[in-house]
Amino acid sequence: MSAVLLERDDDGIVWFTINRQEKRNAINYEVMDALQETIRLVEENDKVKVLVLTGAGQQAFCSGGDLSEFHRLHTKEEAYQMLSKMGAILYSLLTISKPTVALLNGSAVGGGCELATACDFRYAKTGIKAGFIQGTLGITTGWGGATMLFEKLPYTHALDLLLKARRMPSEQLHEYGWIHSLISENKEIKEECRKLLEPYLAQSAPVLRAYKQAAVQKWKTEEFRGRFFAEIEQCAVLWESDEHEEAVRTFLNRS
Numbered sequence: 001m002s003a004v005l006l007e008r009d010d011d012g013i014v015w016f017t018i019n020r021q022e023k024r025n026a027i028n029y030e031v032m033d034a035l036q037e038t039i040r041l042v043e044e045n046d047k048v049k050v051l052v053l054t055g056a057g058q059q060a061f062c063s064g065g066d067l068s069e070f071h072r073l074h075t076k077e078e079a080y081q082m083l084s085k086m087g088a089i090l091y092s093l094l095t096i097s098k099p100t101v102a103l104l105n106g107s108a109v110g111g112g113c114e115l116a117t118a119c120d121f122r123y124a125k126t127g128i129k130a131g132f133i134q135g136t137l138g139i140t141t142g143w144g145g146a147t148m149l150f151e152k153l154p155y156t157h158a159l160d161l162l163l164k165a166r167r168m169p170s171e172q173l174h175e176y177g178w179i180h181s182l183i184s185e186n187k188e189i190k191e192e193c194r195k196l197l198e199p200y201l202a203q204s205a206p207v208l209r210a211y212k213q214a215a216v217q218k219w220k221t222e223e224f225r226g227r228f229f230a231e232i233e234q235c236a237v238l239w240e241s242d243e244h245e246e247a248v249r250t251f252l253n254r255s
């Protein structure tokens, strides 16, 4: 079964769905490569107006990096290769010249929250939880998530989410301003997402592109990229720690 489902509808929305429910939609290299290709296609195709990322099933949007695959990475150098690959993809998602939405159909943890933060808007089902839980694994965000969070949330809210490293209800994340719209769990989430996007879809693709290009200009600097990839290097350093190795082993060996 394909790790990603991709649909384009007549309204100009591209729906990118991580299709790995058996691993709570964890991100492996196949998902990374599919996301990179989708970002390229969305950027280039003027018929595409909006990119929506979501997860298959009702339980998870994305559980971050695939620990069953990435636990084989041990050294700082090995970790940095994977982290910087996904970091570069999230940087291109952050700076894409089309509006983007993370549609949180279920829980989002770790890199799943970094993926969501790279998007312009986050719409979430009520009753789900999300959290930058990397701290509980003895690491910090490794895909640029902290740098993006400090750009998009008030300082104390961003720092609180990172330091707490805890899953929080979508209702509370809505109060923090990380979630922009809550969708009742009784509603059809993609239909509700489309309704929220209707005012944007009424504009022409060139108008949407022009506003996004203006919006992301501030992140297309060497200074921002330097901070973004320094964060990734920091995660790679912590990746080697005994605390991280032990936390991953505990997760994978839990009965």
Ligand SMILES: CC[C@H](C(=O)O)C(=O)SCCNC(=O)CCNC(=O)[C@H](O)C(C)(C)COP(=O)(O)OP(=O)(O)OC[C@H]1O[C@@H](n2cnc3c(N)ncnc32)[C@H](O)[C@@H]1OP(=O)(O)O
Residues within 6 Å of the ligand: 022, 023, 024, 026, 059, 060, 062, 063, 064, 065, 066, 067, 068, 069, 070, 107, 109, 110, 111, 112, 114, 133, 134, 137, 140, 141, 142, 143, 251
């Ligand atoms: C790579 C770095 C990156 C970064 O920060 O840059 C990161 O994302 S680090 C963080 C990596 N992610 C995690 O540590 C999350 C681990 N998963 C969980 O905490 C839970 O699974 C949760 C909260 C997402 C869902 O809990 P739930 O009770 O609904 O499900 P289970 O825990 O029973 O899991 C079901 C099934 O999925 C497998 N699974 C879940 N998450 C991952 C994952 N990230 N990688 C690989 N596999 C994952 C889990 O092992 C279970 O499989 P099973 O064979 O049934 O035991």
